[in-house]
Amino acid sequence: MRPAFSVIFLTTLIGVGQGLFLALVAGQFYWVIGATDIPEAQDFYAIGSLLALVFMGGGLISSFFHLAHPERAWRAATQWRTSWLSREVIALPAVMGLLVLYGGLHWLDWRPVLMTFGNMKNLDLTMATGYLGAALVVALFICTGMIYACMKFIQEWASPLTVLNFALMGSSSGFVMATAYAGFMESPLEDFFAGGAMFLTIAALVGRIASIVRNKNIKYLSSLQSAVGLHHRNLRQLTRGFTASSFNLKEFFHPGSPALLPILTMAYMVSAFVLPIALMAFAWGTGSISAFALAFAVQYAGLLVERWVFFAEASHPQNLYYQKVA
Amino acid sequence: MSDPIAKQLALVIDLNVCVGCHACVTSCKEWNTSGWAGSMPDRNPYDADPSGVFFNRVQTYEAGTYPNTETIHFPKSCLHCEDPPCVPVCPTGASYKRIEDGIVLVDYDKCIGCKYCSWACPYGAREFDEESGVMKKCTLCVDRIYDESIEPERRKPACVLACPAGARLFGDIIDPDSEVSVAIREEGGYQLMPEWGTKASNHYLPRRKTRQVIHADELIRADNPLKKEGPLPKAKVGAPSLDDVTSW
Ligand code: SF4
Ligand code: SF4
Numbered sequence: 001m002r003p004a005f006s007v008i009f010l011t012t013l014i015g016v017g018q019g020l021f022l023a024l025v026a027g028q029f030y031w032v033i034g035a036t037d038i039p040e041a042q043d044f045y046a047i048g049s050l051l052a053l054v055f056m057g058g059g060l061i062s063s064f065f066h067l068a069h070p071e072r073a074w075r076a077a078t079q080w081r082t083s084w085l086s087r088e089v090i091a092l093p094a095v096m097g098l099l100v101l102y103g104g105l106h107w108l109d110w111r112p113v114l115m116t117f118g119n120m121k122n123l124d125l126t127m128a129t130g131y132l133g134a135a136l137v138v139a140l141f142i143c144t145g146m147i148y149a150c151m152k153f154i155q156e157w158a159s160p161l162t163v164l165n166f167a168l169m170g171s172s173s174g175f176v177m178a179t180a181y182a183g184f185m186e187s188p189l190e191d192f193f194a195g196g197a198m199f200l201t202i203a204a205l206v207g208r209i210a211s212i213v214r215n216k217n218i219k220y221l222s223s224l225q226s227a228v229g230l231h232h233r234n235l236r237q238l239t240r241g242f243t244a245s246s247f248n249l250k251e252f253f254h255p256g257s258p259a260l261l262p263i264l265t266m267a268y269m270v271s272a273f274v275l276p277i278a279l280m281a282f283a284w285g286t287g288s289i290s291a292f293a294l295a296f297a298v299q300y301a302g303l304l305v306e307r308w309v310f311f312a313e314a315s316h317p318q319n320l321y322y323q324k325v326a
Numbered sequence: 327m328s329d330p331i332a333k334q335l336a337l338v339i340d341l342n343v344c345v346g347c348h349a350c351v352t353s354c355k356e357w358n359t360s361g362w363a364g365s366m367p368d369r370n371p372y373d374a375d376p377s378g379v380f381f382n383r384v385q386t387y388e389a390g391t392y393p394n395t396e397t398i399h400f401p402k403s404c405l406h407c408e409d410p411p412c413v414p415v416c417p418t419g420a421s422y423k424r425i426e427d428g429i430v431l432v433d434y435d436k437c438i439g440c441k442y443c444s445w446a447c448p449y450g451a452r453e454f455d456e457e458s459g460v461m462k463k464c465t466l467c468v469d470r471i472y473d474e475s476i477e478p479e480r481r482k483p484a485c486v487l488a489c490p491a492g493a494r495l496f497g498d499i500i501d502p503d504s505e506v507s508v509a510i511r512e513e514g515g516y517q518l519m520p521e522w523g524t525k526a527s528n529h530y531l532p533r534r535k536t537r538q539v540i541h542a543d544e545l546i547r548a549d550n551p552l553k554k555e556g557p558l559p560k561a562k563v564g565a566p567s568l569d570d571v572t573s574w
Contacts, residue, residue: 001445068439068459075418075436082414085442089417150415153448153522221521222448224387228400229516229530232389238397241351241385245377247453251444317519318450321385321402 001154002251003311006066010059011144012173012303014092015166017055018137019174020181021099023196024048025130027178027189032127042106044187045126049103051181052174056096063092084150088143095140098133105129141167148314155218156314161211168204169272173303175200176276176296183289194284194292198277201299205273208306212265215313222317237324248322254312264309272302334408334428335466336499336527337483338506338515339401342534343493346386346399353488354382354403354464362469367457379453381464382485398533401485401494404451404464405518405526406430412443412452421461427498428527429468434460448522466496499527 024045064070079086105111111124145163152158175197182190225231256264276299283291358381359366368378382403389396406423410430413421420436421443423429432443432452437460444452444461452463467483470476480487486494497506506529509515515529547555 066440068454068456069437072418072436072438075420076438076440077417079414079417079419083417083442085415085440086417147442151445153411153519154445222519226519226521227449228387228398229518229532230387230389230398232396234391235387235389238386238388241348241383241402242380245375246380247377247444248450250377251441251454252450316445316450317448317522321450 001311001314001316002254003308004066006062006064007311008304008307009062010066011166012300012307013055013059013062014140014144015170015303016173016177016300017052017059017099018095018140019171019200020048020052020055020177021095021102021137021174022134022171023175023178023193024052024102025134026196027182027187027192028127028130030192031189033121041185041187042109044106044182044185044189046103046107047185048178048181049099049106051177053096053099053103055177056092056099060092060096084143084146088140088147091136091140091143095133095136098129098136102126102129102133138167141170148310153222153317154314155220156215159211159214161207161214165204165207165211168200168207169303169306172197172200172204173296173299176280176292176299179280179283180289180292180296183283183287183292191284194280198280198284201273201277201280205269205277208269208273220315220317222320224320224323227317227320237321240322240324248318252316252319252322256312261309261313264305264312268302268305268309270302272299272306275299275302331408331423331425331428332500333426333498334406334500334527335471335497336406336428336506336529337403337466337486338495338497338499338509338529338531340493340495340509340513340531341398341400342531343491344384344399344401344489345491345493346384346397347490348384349488349490350401350485350494351380351382351384353484355380357467357470357484358465361467363462363465365455365457366462367455369456379455379462381453381462396533400530402449402451403485403528404430404447405449405524405528406464406466408525408527409523410447411522411524412447415446416443428500429466430463431465431468432461432463434458437461448519448524449526471496499529 028045064073067073076086076089080090105126111126113122113124114128115123142163145166148157149159149162175193179190179193179197182193224235228235276295279291279295279298283295355366358364366379368376370376382401384399384401387398387400389398406429410423413423413430417440418436418438420433422431422433424431439459441454441461444454452461455462471481471483473481482496486496495506495509497504499506499510501507509531510529513531515531517526517529
């Protein structure tokens with residue numbers, strides 16, 4: 001498939017935003033249960049939510065560049081019964097709305113107690129909004145992943161690993177961002193976020209390796225024989241039927257050479273996972289905030305490459321019909 | 327999509343007959359670019375890197391090893407699948423399948439040009455129109471098959487009418503007595519990529535070989551007791567005959 005930059009930026013940016021939202025909610029939970037006794041400033045969550053909102057908004061804007069008729073984009077929310085893309089179109093603004101609510105409630109410090117548990121801990125409105133937001137973040141990860149995973153004949157994508165990896169990579173980048181942010185704000189949650197970022201980045205690395213291994217061993221169900229319906233062992237295309245170019249030749253093939261894919265795969269393995277893990281280990285040891293920020297920048301660049309490869313390595317069965325130039 | 331529909335219009339393409347002349351390709355473009363489904367723009371038609379929108383393409387394949395090869399001309403357009411994967415994925419509802427006749431269409435006024443449906447078609451049957459920013463595809467000439475200003479026998483897709491070899495049949499594949507159903511049943515009609523469960527409505531009739539077995543004794547005339555080839559002896563004038571023409 002041809003990687004579209006609008007979609008690459010959309011999926012990576014909202015990934016960061018979602019991960020950051022998850023991190024804030026997890027951080028608040030960690031703080032509420034009393035894991036740290038240093039008081040937490042309310043504007044930490046408010047500004048953090050704003051930051052997450054900026055990432056999500058960036059993704060949203062980028063998604064409009066993918067549409068030929070952005071003025072009709074509202075129609076894309078109508079088919080949620082059948083279309084994962086439509087569901088994503090609903091879930092994305094919903095997460096953004098909850099971010100506004102979550103950040104806003106923290107900013108106003110409006111936190112009426114909704115219920116009190118047996119251990120005398122309270123569930124207040126901000127925490128409850130956070131839980132709802134986290135649930136929606138997970139739903140959005142599922143929608144985004146399923147857009148690709150539901151294409152059963154694009155066999156590289158048709159796997160639960162696709163959904164899992166979207167969630168893990170997004171969460172990882174969000175937690176790395178959260179760590180840098182917490183360091184900058186001198187929040188006591190920095191160590192908690194750093195631990196989460198470390199864990200999620202390693203988990204994302206494992207998930208991505210699993211999908212690479214899986215995709216190496218794919219048995220393609222379609223062949224030229226099933227495409228044409230002529231079950232001869234020695235069948236080949238003489239002409240695709242036209243000499244000019246067409247949508248079919250552009251949309252379903254990536255512009256790079258085949259040799260580029262393994263190089264880029266190595267590049268993002270290092271940049272999206274290994275290097276950030278090393279940088280974070282260094283930063284954790286030395287308490288360097290700029291090393292966390294650098295880890296985020298390096299990882300984000302790596303995730304852009306990862307997304308490019310994710311599209312490029314997906315082979316569409318229609319390509320069977322377009323093997324011969326001329 | 328799982329509700330059974332009463333009627334499913336489709337093409338049946340006879341690969342044994344198709345000569346690969348591309349008459350269906352050009353007639354399709356001619357009819358549709360100026361019709362309901364148009365336009366089908368060409369970009370840079372006289373320049374470097376030309377490209378254009380087509381609903382129908384004819385490709386050519388070869389099977390076997392020289393000299394025992396076979397050339398197969400293979401027209402390909404939207405198959406109007408009975409379970410079309412391209413329809414449920416459309417976020418706007420622009421892509422839809424008509425219940426009255428099973429034709430899969432795009433509503434150009436709703437399409438946002440996200441191209442997701444084209445990803446969901448395993449056959450590459452949809453082509454994006456950059457000029458108008460919407461997805462396009464074969465409509466089975468929905469704007470002519472019901473047009474009452476056209477004489478009834480010509481209310482068929484342009485490609486079917488154009489095919490000089492008669493390789494394209496058009497009809498309702500749910501009606502068991504239609505020309506297309508009979509052809510599918512009796513000539514071994516098959517679907518493309520059945521592995522994806524799309525239940526493609528368009529069917530293809532396979533290449534067929536017509537062979538005659540001639541036994542050695544059939545090479546010699548059985549009614550020739552002298553085993554000599556040559557003009558038959560003429561009967562005498564006035565000799566009895568069966569019908570005044572034939573002689574013994
Ligand atoms: S051939 Fe492709 S575009 Fe046509 S109905 Fe089937 S899946 Fe949809
Ligand atoms: S390109 Fe148009 S028809 Fe296709 S999925 Fe998007 S909105 Fe629907």
